[in-house]
Amino acid sequence: MEYYEKTVSTELKYKGNIIDVEKIIVELPNGKLASRDVVRNAGASVVVPVISDEIILVQQFRKPPEKVFIELPAGKLEYGEDPAVCAARELKEETGYSAGRLVKIMELYPAPAFSDEILHVFLATELSKGEASPDEGEFITAKAYKIAEALAMIEEGIINDSKTVAGILFASRFLNK
Numbered sequence: 001m002e003y004y005e006k007t008v009s010t011e012l013k014y015k016g017n018i019i020d021v022e023k024i025i026v027e028l029p030n031g032k033l034a035s036r037d038v039v040r041n042a043g044a045s046v047v048v049p050v051i052s053d054e055i056i057l058v059q060q061f062r063k064p065p066e067k068v069f070i071e072l073p074a075g076k077l078e079y080g081e082d083p084a085v086c087a088a089r090e091l092k093e094e095t096g097y098s099a100g101r102l103v104k105i106m107e108l109y110p111a112p113a114f115s116d117e118i119l120h121v122f123l124a125t126e127l128s129k130g131e132a133s134p135d136e137g138e139f140i141t142a143k144a145y146k147i148a149e150a151l152a153m154i155e156e157g158i159i160n161d162s163k164t165v166a167g168i169l170f171a172s173r174f175l176n177k
Helices: 083-095 147-155 162-175
Strands: 006-015 020-027 033-040 044-051 054-062 067-071 074-076 097-108 119-129 141-146
Touching (some): 054 083, 074 083, 083 097, 141 147, 147 162
Antiparallel strands (some): 054 067
């Protein structure tokens, strides 16, 4: 069986600062029509900053789930922006660190059932400390954790942001090779 959905029509329902929402009518492989609600997003870069056996994570409040998360530094891409440039900028803004070495280790689609967002995940090493400069309206704290502690926090459900879980798990495997 061939898997596809042919777009028949697209209607913009919402245009926002971070996302756009479209209603799309598609033709399925069996010829029937179906409706899809799709969130369009430029994507983001995620950084796994590592110093020896420590990882730098940030803590911030996230409004939709109404809770504080411990996360990897990350930020949205501008349309057409190089993900590595975005990763270096977000690392500096959120943690104060600059990376001597920045290597893309994976790409993730966090919600492909309804969004085209792609996350570009980078491993940052050879870090040098500077001053953080978060965006206006961004309240964030950076802290170093032992990698083993971060892995335990995933197991305990303390770290439960998907990009952070995936980034830490993959980077820990990548670093152990």
